[in-house]
Amino acid sequence: MTARRYRRPLQEKITMASASYARIIQDGLWSNNQALVALLGLCPLLAVTNTAVNGLGLGIATTAVLVASNVTVSLIRNLVRNEVRLPVFVMVIASFVTAIELGMNAYFHELHKILGIFIPLIVTNCAIIGRAEAFASKNNLQRSLVDGLSIGIGFTLVLLTLGGLRELIGQGTLFSQAHLMFGSGAEALTLTLGEGYHGMLLAILPPGAFIGLGLLIAIKSVIDKRLQQRVLAKSSHLANSETAT
Template identity: 85%
Template sequence: MSNSGLGRIIKDGLWGSNQALVALLGLCPLLAVTNTAINGLGLGIATTAVLVASNGTVSLIRNLVRSEVRLPVFVLVIASFVTAIELSMNAYFHELHKILGIFIPLIVTNCAIIGRAEAFASKNNLLRSLVDGLSVGVGFTLVLVTLGGMRELIGQGTLFDQAHLMFGAAAEGMSLSLGSDFQGMLLAILPPGAFIGLGLIIAIKNLIDKRLAQTTETKPEAIESGAEAGAS
């Protein structure tokens, strides 16, 4: 298996086919919990773990499951991993678990997870499926943390506040603050702020993609011009 094939999977998961910015899947938890960066990071790690585990399992059993029952089986696999992760978070990250609440078990209904199981893991080998699950999960997590950090900074004037919920008391110094005089913008941490923030992130991604496409088109033209000049 070529490294270029795996590289393409990683690139698509992180950027080209990012489930939150391109496919627009999993928006319910993404918009609901991203009022802080730590909340986004916690849900992102949980989602990534489910993606990797479910993709790997689906890949291993893909030739054993009849097509008529594949979707119920995939949902059962996903639900099993979500339950295990929810219980683990409740045991080791109890306060964060309480904050994220219902959105942890709702990972089962995340269209991105069942979508990758059906569209990719059920058709590819174990290694490719694991890489796909990891890259898609990390791409989703980056959007969660970026949106959460942006809303937290604008709305509360802090960044990585309550980091101790994930990393323990030693992480209390991770929190950044714009100062006690910063009033903040309430809109940023309200539901409309999530929609506006996500729209801005998508717009920035589309702008970057457009610039990259223009650069790619310009390079062959420059090479051809140089070759013609050399021939003359």
């Protein structure tokens, strides 16, 4: 009897923690996707997504900075005074960006040259400093790690999707530069629409980035609206069933 009494609160805590982590992941990947909802990080999002590999490379770099900075900010949150909080967070982010830029220059030199200034500009990505300030500085290590990872993956998926669409429509290829990240053996991953397809120049120009992002935001809005309608319909059905009972 006593064992059951202690077991139930423990199970409830585990369930609540799981639900909390699930909510963090859902927010990062979809509900609060920083690129589609908050519209943060638009400069690199629009500038480098002319190919899928460019978007994937910058997305992975941004995710690494997000995870590392969130974890570090969470660990030092009780040691930093409020007056110097933001400068310290920016220094932490800048340190990780510098390390990742040097690593990309060493191991992915060609991709590093293509992405250029947009790698050090990760420091100015409002999504990173925003998560450090709004979430990591108020939560423990595990929650901050999950938040950074989910926000980073959500941002990377948008970069990859937009880059893939623009490359496919604009050049008629997909993953044409996969060897820049995965080596010469990855050239077999390249997909083409056929030699007869000459591409649509608008897709790989700056206006194509704005149009593509607008379409992605519109698609998300439509999906959210339909999901909300389903939830409301289900709630109404349950309410009617209870009234009839």
